[in-house]
Every structure is written in C-alpha cells, then in structure tokens.
Amino acid sequence: GAGVSQSPSNKVTEKGKDVELRCDPISGHTALYWYRQSLGQGLEFLIYFQGNSAPDKSGLPSDRFSAERTGESVSTLTIQRTQQEDSAVYLCASSQGLAGDNEQFFGPGTRLTVL
Amino acid sequence: DQQVKQNSPSLSVQEGRISILNCDYTNSMFDYFLWYKKYPAEGPTFLISISSIKDKNEDGRFTVFLNKSAKHLSLHIVPSQPGDSAVYFCAATGRAGGTSYGKLTFGQGTILTVHP
Numbered sequence: 541g542a543g544v545s546q547s548p549s550n551k552v553t554e555k556g557k558d559v560e561l562r563c564d565p566i567s568g569h570t571a572l573y574w575y576r577q578s579l580g581q582g583l584e585f586l587i588y589f590q591g592n593s594a595p596d597k598s599g600l601p602s603d604r605f606s607a608e609r610t611g612e613s614v615s616t617l618t619i620q621r622t623q624q625e626d627s628a629v630y631l632c633a634s635s636q637g638l639a640g641d642n643e644q645f646f647g648p649g650t651r652l653t654v655l
Numbered sequence: 656d657q658q659v660k661q662n663s664p665s666l667s668v669q670e671g672r673i674s675i676l677n678c679d680y681t682n683s684m685f686d687y688f689l690w691y692k693k694y695p696a697e698g699p700t701f702l703i704s705i706s707s708i709k710d711k712n713e714d715g716r717f718t719v720f721l722n723k724s725a726k727h728l729s730l731h732i733v734p735s736q737p738g739d740s741a742v743y744f745c746a747a748t749g750r751a752g753g754t755s756y757g758k759l760t761f762g763q764g765t766i767l768t769v770h771p
Contacts, residue, residue: 544698646699
C-alpha cells in the first residue's frame, strides 16, 4: 500500500547494544516525525524533519538518540547503548506539511524491547 | 510536565449510547486540536480536529467541542458502535513561532469499550 511503513516491526536487543529503526514515509510528504509510546503513556514527540530545514530535535531524550533523513524519503532513528527505559513503541508519521492543518499519517510502529 | 491530559484511562459504554471523551491542556499557545484513534498493533489514525477559532466541529457521528477559557476539549461519539472500541488520543499543536509549532503533543489516551 501507499501508507507509512516501518521496520522492523519488533526488535529485541540487549542493554548496551545499538539499534536502528527505519521509516518509509508516504511519497511526496515533506514532513516526517518520530514519536515513541512507552507503556501506559501517550505518544511522546522525538524529532521532526521538514523539507530542507534543520530538524527539530527538541524531543530527543538524550544524546544516545539520533535520526537522519535522506532528502524527502527514508528516515532512520538510531539509539546507541540502549537502556531498559528505551523500551517502547517507536512510531513514525509523515504529512504534506507541518502539523496543524496537515494530517499526520502514522506507521504501525516498531516495538523495541531492551533486555 | 504533561501539557495535554486525558484523566480517564478508560470508558465503557453501551452500543447506541453517547461516548464522551475528555481532554485538558495547559499550554495557551496551543491553537489546533486533534483526536486520533488507535487499534492494537496499528498506528494512530486521524479522526477529527478543531481550530481554536471554533468551539465545535462535527463529522458524522463524531463531534469535537472546544472550551478555550477552560482549556478543555471533548469528543462526542453518538451513537457509539462496537467498532469504535479503541484507544483515543487527543493532541494539540501550536502557532508558528512557538515551541509547540510543527509537532503534536499527545495525551495519555483513553481506552473506549463499546459493548453490544
């Protein structure tokens, strides 16, 4: 389909390892967002990319988290030296423009479990 | 600092009755509000939104009400159907130039169960 896709759907890793999560946005969407949902919590904003502008990284919880986006396509979220508190569902969304009038379309998420 | 709060973790309603989901916010810079619906193992899907210049927006069975003075919004579903059973998140975003612009701030979600 033409929706947002994410891979892997599930990732189990050991504490201290690095992980990389991938997001393929809807073609033509200039804005791409990463959120995470910890158990029993709402979605927490992490970072967004909009066109060629500098990304808004204000939601990244620590310097172990980073994200890249290639043009207006694929994005990867990297978590270095994972900790147990990083366990969450990581959700990617894309939209034709920034949040507000532009609906964000979400992928199914990647469930990360850090043992 | 929870800027968007959904104080009811769950709500149970009989089919055909009205479901009312509530949401409160604290950031006066928020000027656009949205409701998302989420099924297990799926990403949230957009349901309905409202701009701060309005106090009501209606789309079929779904109506969102905004009370800016109380910093409160609610989602009404009538009549409720078993297929409406899901987690409902309210979200907010702010004006251009503010720190909340461009991204959504979500509440914790309310699990709605509609019984046949």
